[in-house]
Amino acid sequence: MSDSKGKGGHLDQYNIQSGRFIRTFTEEKEEKEVPSGKNGNKVMEMGTAHSEPISGLVFSGNCSSELISAGKDGVLRFWDIRTGKKKNQIKSKSSKQIEKAVACQANSLIAMACSEPGHNDSIVLIDCLTKRAVRVFNKIPSKKITALCFSSDGQWILTADNERFIRIFDISTSRMVDMILFSKPCIGMAFNPTGEFLATLHQDERAIFIWANKSQFATRISLRSYPYDFIRKWENLDEDLDIEVTRVVIDSDDDDDDIHDDVIFEGPSMDAAHLTYSGLPPSRWENLPEIGLIKERNKPIEPPRKTKQVPFFLAASATMTGFEFDAPKLENESEQRKRINAKRNLLELETNFTQKLKKAETKFEFLAVFDSIKAMSVSSIDYEIRSLPHSALPKFLQMLLEMLKERRDFDIVQSLMASAVKIHRSELWEEQDDEDSKALTRILEEIEIEQEKVWSPFENLLGQNATLIQWVKNALL
Known part of the structure; x- marks a missing residue:
């Protein structure tokens, strides 16, 4: 409890539960003898925490045992709440007075509002750990x-x-x-x-x-x-802004009879072209942008080791006449078959999905191609996106643009967009004068506009619902 009456600033500590006096915080360590008013006897007078009235009391955000007092004398003092002794103090260099003080609970900062005759008020931020001023806002027109x-x-x-x-x-x-x-x-x-x-x-x-x-x-x-x-400056505030303010009356003196049960509150009607999700489990699309990192992480540390020695027995299979030994497969044949398959894969530059994507021209054809990639696994989708040539990127983005216009499968569209941008980012950032690059830039601008149009109403509705849920959780029912 601080006393701001009179000249001095007394600071006393009491127990909240019992109301018992505990101690007085004083700057001076020794007591002073002053004559009493009636009998002329001398009594002991305790010192005060500040020479001027106290303007603020806060606890340090990082130490609950440290009390900080701010006074009109321009001094900020730090006290040990357990012993009542002064630990440190900070004094303003000029004739500034501390008018207010607040502490930040997230760090060790304290903000002080300081006033000086003939000047505007200023804000000073003090770090309780170093006991120094870290920020000064002295040009505020307040x-x-x-x-x-x-x-x-x-x-x-x-x-x-x-x-x-x-x-x-x-x-x-x-x-x-x-x-x-x-x-x-x-x-x-x-x-x-x-x-x-x-x-x-x-x-x-x-x-x-x-x-x-x-x-x-x-x-x-x-x-x-x-x-x-x-x-x-807010010009024509009433005409340009349509702001609705919700007023809640607590403990009104009006009778309960004034409440009408027949009042129906109608919310905004939902647009017919509302946004829909795919309904697929998150495992089908959530990890698509990071599938390369997942495969790299799951890669075996050591390659499989070959057996050092061939077993002494040979595999046998039963026949009509008895049994016969299986001929072992030569390692050179398997290696040669792998090389042939690799060469065939290199020759096939365009997959079946890429060929359908290039042939698509109408909206329905793009939707059909999207349905085909939607049915693939995550690894297959990643392979198809990585296999897209530069000439097929505008068609791929055009497919996503058509899906945004249809307000369908918004989650899968975002996942495909993030994966394509991450894989082909070098091609998207390059500035070229060919027709494919110009078409790519134009479709990206259309996607940005369409996505803003699609997502903004949903984002506003989501924010309102989150606010309402948070209020219900924090309400004292």
């Missing part, structure tokens, strides 16, 4: 910082000011990556432990506002760097 918060993973630091802004800074780069404007200043905020949601409190508001962290739900989030003095 006259007064009202709230501080770390993200759950310790990657961002959020600041709120009296000008109704929340600014988000990336700690590793010391750059501002986003900003939010509210109708009223934010006076408190915190992330949930897993980082999906941010809760904010605002001045003159008797409500808690919950905001979703889009980076936890969307797969493609591009952050850009902004200067500290950047002010985003």
Whole structure:
């Protein structure tokens, strides 16, 4: 418990369960004698933790036995919670005052909001292990910082000011990556432990506002760097944005009779051309992009060894007249047969699948070729993709494009696409002026547009369902 009244900053420790006083944290080690007010007797006065009121108390994120106190005197002190002794302290070089202090639970950083007369507030990050300042944000255009918060993973630091802004800074780069404007200043905020949601409190508001962290739900989030003095302008906000806010009333004074049971909530209707999966087990398509690595890993360490000596007996087979010995097979004949088969495989440059793929022109022909490769095993599919010549790659990608347009077998299409890009990446990256390369570039651009069109509605629906499931799991029912 800290005392911010009067001149000094007293810091006392109590037991929560019993309420018993344990100790007082003091900077001075010896006691002082001061005259009492009534009888003139001298009494012993204990020192204080700070010479000015205490503005923040936090525990170190990596050490629960270390208490950190921040005071208006611009001093940050580290205390041993078990003994009450001061371990270390950090003092600002100028006349700055520490207004707020928060600790990051993911690392050993502490953020302090410092104020100085005639200047805007600044943010200083202190490392509790080295007891040094590691980041200083002194160009923030905020006259007064009202709230501080770390993200759950310790990657961002959020600041709120009296000008109704929340600014988000990336700690590793010391750059501002986003900003939010509210109708009223934010006076408190915190992330949930897993980082999906941010809760904010605002001045003159008797409500808690919950905001979703889009980076936890969307797969493609591009952050850009902004200067500290950047002010985003929202023109025609009410006309351009169609934002729906869900308001939940807790412990309302209204009677339960106002609730109508005949109200039906209708959700968005699903499009007729919805996205479908193949229904095949994941073993049929999940390991296709990594099948080469799997084969390399499963390869025997040592080749099979030949027997040193031929057995003394010969194999015999029964006949009508008795038995006769089987003639042993010559090793040269088997080796010669292997060479002949290898030469035949080299002459067959195009497989049956490649020939059908080259002949396909219409949508139905491409779908038929896709059904044929869908029925193959994982090793056969990998062999067919590796056997594709450069002239057949546009046809192969055209087949995948037709499947995306049909909204069919989305999982297999993604697996085939990843495997083809990984195997033929050198051919895709080369810039050539032939017709096949131009057709390849055009089909890749069409696939990118079509995949964005197909996946975006499904991704939004998936994010909404994940949010709802997470809320149900965390709700106090």
